[in-house]
Amino acid sequence: MKKVLFIDRDGTLIIEPEDEQIDSFEKLEFYPHAFQYLARIANELEYELVMVTNQDGLGTSSFPEDTFWPVHNLIMKAFENEGVRFSEVLIDRSFPRENLPTRKPGTGLVTHYMKGNYDLENSFVIGDRMTDVQLARNMGCKSILLSDQQDTEATLTTTDWSKIYQFLKEEPRKGKVTRVTHETNITVEVNLDGNGKSHISSGLGFFDHMLEQISRHGNIDLTVQVKGDLHVDEHHTIEDVGIALGEAFYQALGSKKGVERYGFLLPMDDCLAQVAIDFGGRPWLM
Template sequence: MKKVLFIDRDGTLAIEPPIDYQLDSLEKLEFYPGVFRWLGKIADELDYELVMVTNQDGLGTDSFPEDTFWPAQNKVIQAFKNEGVEFAEVLIDKSFPEDNAPTRKPRTGLLTKYFSEAYDLENSFVLGDRITDMELAKNLGAKGIYLSEDPELGVNEIETPKEDIVNAIALTSTDWKAIYEFLKLEDRVTEITRNTNETKIYIKLNLDGSGKNDIDTGLKFFDHMLDQIGRHGSMDLTIKVDGDLEVDEHHTIEDTMIAFGELFNKALGNKLGIERYGFCLPMDDCLAQVAVDFGGRNWLEWDAEFKREKVGDMPTEMFFHLFKSFTDGAKCNLNIKAEGDNEHHKIEGIFKAFAKAMKMAVKRDANKMFLPSTKGML
């Protein structure tokens, strides 16, 4: 299945004339800085079919004659072709907004061929500088990259809730390098629902987040430790668990970490460009050391002893088990060691070091998108 990058023209590739908003002469034609270099790299390195989709209000009428439009349009197409960027299709709607034409963005009348099994619209993008471009993404079942000189203002201008329009990211329209890096690194947001007779679990993970967490497992100390992972690992975590705590804590903790590990492995995807390895840190009297390898094999080495039966509402015997459950799901090696006298400090230090190890290991470099393995697979 082919992924598609649906690209608006004015305000995205070429700077939209600020007075009449019509790019109807060669004198008005000015490209955004970096667009040839970075769109060229997108065309060369990434697996997207490029499609230009543009509304040109009243093209062919007295207010916008075609003979003033085509010289500039042909120059745009030829300039990109000269740099190795060719559009599979160039789709132009000529209607006015009040016409409500089915072919006018955000409607999909020009794009019916892409609603087929040959195209992967779920992982395709609409790239544009207007809310209608983001609405088009929603109507296609694709994702949106919203370009604005003021991204925060632009997103807030969407009258309906952002999530009701599209899963859109806001970037400044002049930063084509950021567009390239975003597309190359891909979105590492995923979710999982895991229901059994013992637990009902929902987890959503953004590996490239900022530590925003919404966690409720029914076990307050477990929530606190999972929050450490999100906060210190710079991940966004939503975890909701309804477990059989009337029996004991075992199923809730075990099943949550199995699901979390499986989700982590899914979010890593093809693992291209990741550091793969990653940390030790002090916490008062404790020294916690966590080493990780996302090499595709599960293993846990554990060197930490606890004298108390519980820390908070969590049995200390479950600490080994929860990390073992994670390694089984995530297919990674973990080596964990903690020294110290205070049991709370030891386990919290382990979770913080675990979070830092995760952050280090999943970090990516857009300029080094190769697999960190001599075997050629992970």
């Protein structure tokens, strides 16, 4: 499932003026370091980018569209030139007094993300107001608040885009798969950024030992819990664990940005073993 960053515009990507309305080029000032670190997030990390912004009264006499779009289009083009592309731009045009469900913190504009194939639990809303934090709560997301006032509800509070990048980069890559067939009931969890802890119970002692080696030498946290038809044979248990383990790695790796296919040998005291693990997209144990 895809992870998403739902990013506010005014006060987050650009500095918000005192009158809270960017209706001329003279008012446009980009938020410090937003280009540099949002570009790194877009290029290095596994997030879809979506802009969600309230623009009070857009299209009315108080905020004509012909004063909004030229500046907005320049903002979008400037970020696109730095490698930052938003898959969707969601704009609410209402006034606060209207209290419409499409206005943040309402979820009217983002319901298709809440109903779609998205990992909202590990997605973030990034903005400079409490309405952004409340939107995250309403969506079941985490939140990052761009403010110098700490907020206990926000997952991270900062005024520095470099800290946002570092925080998101350190988010662990995890995968969890449950596989139930007539022969087996298997749950596999992996954390690729763990420290080599494992909890393995397949009912096959030597197989448990081999799985523990993947965890220990790969510095991966690995949990494997299996109920299999061992009274028949070991085949179903080993095969289905391999499938579930491959699918869990596939989840955790996402699009495999920054990962190359490689291998190495591990000589031991009395033997030399060669093991190949292929991250080419085929979820099988080899």
